[in-house]
Amino acid sequence: MTSQVFAVFDELLRSPRAIAERSRAGGDLRPLFVASLSALVLGAGVFGATLATSRGGLQLLYSGVKLPLAMVVTMLLVVPAFHAIAAGLGRPLSFSGMIGLTLAAAGRGALVLIALSPLIWLSFDRGLAYHPGVLLAAACYALAGVAALDLVLRGVGFDARGLVIVSLFAGVLCAAGGQTAWMLRPFLGRPSAQSVPFFRARESSFWDAVQQSSRSSFGVYRVTRALSKVRAEAGGQQ
């Protein structure tokens, strides 16, 4: 099976169409699964560690572990939803084929993240600040997501119905993936933080964080209602 896994890895990079056809055909998808999972863990691990170069130290290890974990957990959450969306809109694939396709897409996205890692590294090395860094990372995720969704689109069919399915799936993926990653943060590590926590305390939500980061990158610093509540509670306890 090892040679098959390497062959699939090669296809993942060079021939997304072949991967999509393989997923649609079903059958023995174990090599595809193993190759895609390896690509996902490797790609997300490298990108996570690169993000942490802004902080360095223990954060490199934490982010290198947490980003693959976030992506794998997201896959666990979104695959059944994707299967339901595709079946509901008249494009049923076998469940195992759907798993193969989604995981292969995530693996491809992770390989794109590896390709973007030098850009992140260079940016932080040239002194990119925390908030613009978060936005740059988000832009990299978006680019990787486009590469991944391209593969998904080939799998479900490149037509209007396929586009609707992929759009709905992208919505689910963004919400589930964003919230999962947000729960597992920090990946960059705040410059002001004294120590490097594995997980940060829960505050507000992913969407609040996106809004806040966007404002902060333009120099508008506002404390959200949820955050101020948490801080007030923390102050009260002290």
Place this chain on the structure above:
Amino acid sequence: MNLADLGLLYGMAGALSGVIVYRSQPRRDARALASALLSAPLWPLWLPVWFASRTAERDVRRSAATETEAALLEGHEAVRNTPLEPLLPRAAVDRLLRELRRATERYAELSNLLAKRSFDRGAAEERVARLEQRSASPRTLASARLHLENVARLQSLAARDRRALEELSELIAALRTQLVFARYSGSSPGEAGDIVTEVWARVEMLGTSSDGPLFELDSTLPAEEYALGQARPDSG
């Protein structure tokens, strides 16, 4: 139910999946362990892929036999109600199909048996080596060697059956095209007749493959296997 409860349930289901995957593997080796370890944390993704792969493997084995049967039936259809029909009459087709199914089932049984740990040749060889190192009693050693020989014989049988089935399958495919060609070109059925004769010869061989000499395996066994005065299996 909070996140910790959910995690606990997920972990329990993962452990159960790992055990199921490991126990249902034909060979409990490193690959089986890797599959079980992958299943424990990723069971919602790995289990469907794993089950689908097993089903696909079974289907592939079944469809190979079905293709040969289909070729045989197509060959008969090509000559039905033509002067060529005596070459491959329905009664002959039915008998060929029966023999083919019997041989395919026998090969499948043998393959399943050899996939079990107790029929693993590597494990049997390791056992003999371990007993030799431990200086076990000659009787224990002889029994272990006999087990190893029997496993090797079964492997040899399975390999021979597989080869015979593959050759027969190709021959039947050639017979089909030859009969179709003879029908549409109106050419002499001479070559088709030769192939039919060859098919019957192969089928007869399939029927007797368990009675023939089996010891191609002798060359693969080390000479020391017979060192303790153990009789060669074909010497009676």
